[in-house]
Amino acid sequence: MGNVVFQHVYKHYKGEPNPAVNDFHLEVADGEFLVMVGPSGCGKSTTLRMLAGLEDVSKGNIYIDGKFTNYVSPKDRDIAMVFQNYALYPNLSVYENMALGLQLRKVAKHEVELRVSRAAKMLEISHLLTKRPAQLSGGQKQRVALGRALVREPKAFLMDEPLSNLDAKLRAQTRAEIIKIHSQLQTTFVYVTHDQTEAMTMGTRIVVMRDGRIQQVAAPQILYDEPSNKFVASFIGSPQMNFIDGIIASHEDGFYFENRRLRLPLPKAYARHLQGMSQGLPNSRRQVVLGLRPEHVLCDADALQAEPYGEWQVQVTVAMKEPMGSDTYIHTDLGGTAIVSRADAHIPVRIGDTIKLVLRMDKVHLFERESGESLLLRGASV
Ligand SMILES: Nc1ncnc2c1ncn2[C@@H]1O[C@H](COP(=O)(O)OP(=O)(O)O)[C@@H](O)[C@H]1O
Numbered sequence: 001m002g003n004v005v006f007q008h009v010y011k012h013y014k015g016e017p018n019p020a021v022n023d024f025h026l027e028v029a030d031g032e033f034l035v036m037v038g039p040s041g042c043g044k045s046t047t048l049r050m051l052a053g054l055e056d057v058s059k060g061n062i063y064i065d066g067k068f069t070n071y072v073s074p075k076d077r078d079i080a081m082v083f084q085n086y087a088l089y090p091n092l093s094v095y096e097n098m099a100l101g102l103q104l105r106k107v108a109k110h111e112v113e114l115r116v117s118r119a120a121k122m123l124e125i126s127h128l129l130t131k132r133p134a135q136l137s138g139g140q141k142q143r144v145a146l147g148r149a150l151v152r153e154p155k156a157f158l159m160d161e162p163l164s165n166l167d168a169k170l171r172a173q174t175r176a177e178i179i180k181i182h183s184q185l186q187t188t189f190v191y192v193t194h195d196q197t198e199a200m201t202m203g204t205r206i207v208v209m210r211d212g213r214i215q216q217v218a219a220p221q222i223l224y225d226e227p228s229n230k231f232v233a234s235f236i237g238s239p240q241m242n243f244i245d246g247i248i249a250s251h252e253d254g255f256y257f258e259n260r261r262l263r264l265p266l267p268k269a270y271a272r273h274l275q276g277m278s279q280g281l282p283n284s285r286r287q288v289v290l291g292l293r294p295e296h297v298l299c300d301a302d303a304l305q306a307e308p309y310g311e312w313q314v315q316v317t318v319a320m321k322e323p324m325g326s327d328t329y330i331h332t333d334l335g336g337t338a339i340v341s342r343a344d345a346h347i348p349v350r351i352g353d354t355i356k357l358v359l360r361m362d363k364v365h366l367f368e369r370e371s372g373e374s375l376l377l378r379g380a381s382v
């Protein structure tokens, strides 16, 4: 089966000042569902296309299944790729679209029939085999494209934003389908998306990229709970993590996060991470960004039950309310910083109300202002 190794891989496009992919170094285990996520232009497609052989590697090595692959032509890599735009042949039937790749490889006719009908069954498109692409919905076309990849029985599946052209409901449905297919096949999947929800729900491991560089590689929950920098923290999670600028101050009774409006005690457990940030340093060296997820900013009714966190209460005015059905996002202003908290759907507050916020200081993240690196993970192996 197929593991994939990237060794310090770079891609320089001619005439571009910066590399599109910068020192991509990663091993994808056999059978893993690896998701690459990041904003548009961060180098996801380029990385995937180098793995597929559709783009030359400028520097570094790629191995598939232990074999040095940089110069192997795409058709000899034994991988199947699924694109956003389906790329089906309009004049061929669904059956022919799925069978074509196998026929070109001279697979025996009965074997082709077997594989196509098996894949069609898996994707629930058996009733569409005689139709042409033009007669199919977007979701059905993408299933055919998936089917065409499945019949190849490749060492690895590469998918580049395959769900982007589908509407929200179909996207969620097809997402679940792909997860199911992966768990049945146990083949290596490398999946590219700009959508953090897709990344979180599909990946066994996620690579977050920015400007051609890997920011963090981790299982979804770890990425969410322990982002290694502010970029990852802001990219993963919806609504986004709240960020407040301030400095670290050390007092006799411990470390505090402070700015002109706030003075918040930091948990004792954080002390060892903050040792270098003592009072003697100039303010500029102690500048940080405090990060707190919306579910860790408790609002009013919720807040009242949270007695143990009483010392971290602040009064704020409700600026906006976003009812989501399952819960409500409350927007407030905390000393000049917009804060979002995830509150109960039925919370009885109105715009303009003064409410109490409880900041779960036991859940805060701290990032160095300048570099964005997490202070709490500093020195930890990522
Ligand atoms: N063929 C190309 N020639 C020059 N620059 C390219 C080419 N393809 C992509 N790029 C650039 O490389 C960077 C990464 O692009 P891409 O891999 O497509 O990002 P993503 O898939 O994450 O949106 C972008 O800055 C993009 O403009």
Ligand SMILES: [Mg+2]
Residues within 6 Å of the ligand: 044, 045, 046
């Ligand atoms: Mg892309």
